[in-house]
Amino acid sequence: MNGTMEQKSKEIRHHLSDDVLMAYSAGALPEAFNLVVASHVSLSDESRARLEAFDAVGGAVLDGSDTVALHADSLDATMALIAAQDGVREAPRAAPEDAVFPQPLRDYIDGDLDAVAWRSIGGGVRQSIIPTSSDATVRLLHIPAGTAIPDHGHSGMEMTLVLKGAFRDEFDRFARGDVEVANEHLNHTPIAEEGEDCICLAATDAPLKFSGFLPRIAQRFAGI
């Protein structure tokens, strides 16, 4: 009775935590993290249900809120806005079945995987930084099968969503739809699994600090 989307989301084992979902719902996250959250939620009905429960808190607060008087012509002005755009009813935004990227990411890339402009950052790893507000950074990473992402410590929060392939670190395995949230206390070595290149969407609220010498040089040139 379950559709493919349902099965897909059941395979997802690493979901976002409540504090991240609530902050996204309240509108308190930087744009870069919002993009990772929206992409993950597009793939995970479990996270979507928890997110929409937090949205319900926002709705309840709004409904019980005090009020501020509107301008006398407020409704007329809004009806004029509506008239100016009438006939436009927004259609659902949804990615095609075979898309690699969820719809919110497609909106930013203006296409799917084949529309990404990659830059090499050494060791076979490629990245593409997606322009967002400057309080955090989000990038696509392309890691060849069997290759380690350079060892790095985090300062601040890092959120990594797998879109294709899978990676493992010392603790666990992450595949499509899984999201890993790390902080400065985690120093780990993720490795893309053999057999398929791994593509991730990763947001950081501070630059990654690479602990190896060579990657640090690459860091300077790649703008990590």
Added chain:
Amino acid sequence: MLTSSTTVEETGALDAAAAYVADARRNLRPLKSGKNMVADMQETDWVAMMARVRNDRDQAAFAAIFRHFGPRVKAYLMKGGASEPLAEECMQEALATVWRKVELFDPARASVATWIFTIARNRRIDMIRKERRPEPEDLSWGPEAEPDQEDVLSMQQESERLTQAIRTLPEKQRKLIEQAYFGDLTHSQIAADTGLPLGTIKSRIRLALERLRHTMK
């Protein structure tokens, strides 16, 4: 359509009734007699109003939604730091978006207040923070399928219970939740543990999503 005769429900009536009594300042309809009560006239009406906007482009129904939610959305925007003129403009844009997106509203997954909150929040990020707001992929029932009326009723009643639960929280805790959603707290200042009964709402949304996925096949 949902009417008062179909909204009678017993469970949680005492809690809700107590909250309703304390709520005289709001313009809710009176309780029906005995332990049965009209659980949520207010919210059910908004779902019906939304249906009229969606199906008939009913401007009177939209005006009713506007008069209730417009002043609340404007208060939300001003508490978030917007000036009065900007809040007014942003509120108008948000309510115009309600009209434009009405077909995407799913009453089995959200109350009208919740749905309008998400639109206002996104408008605020867009117009006041001047950032794009990435949103998850849309899930829609499409032209043929409709959500189950029982699911809709349950969701609306559960939403009303949540509103009541927030209203009856200790002052300090209520302020914290309002500040998280209405203020401009950073991520690290927001605590997810609200102490609110969100498990039932989550389960209902999960169920609605499963039914929706099934029809989308």
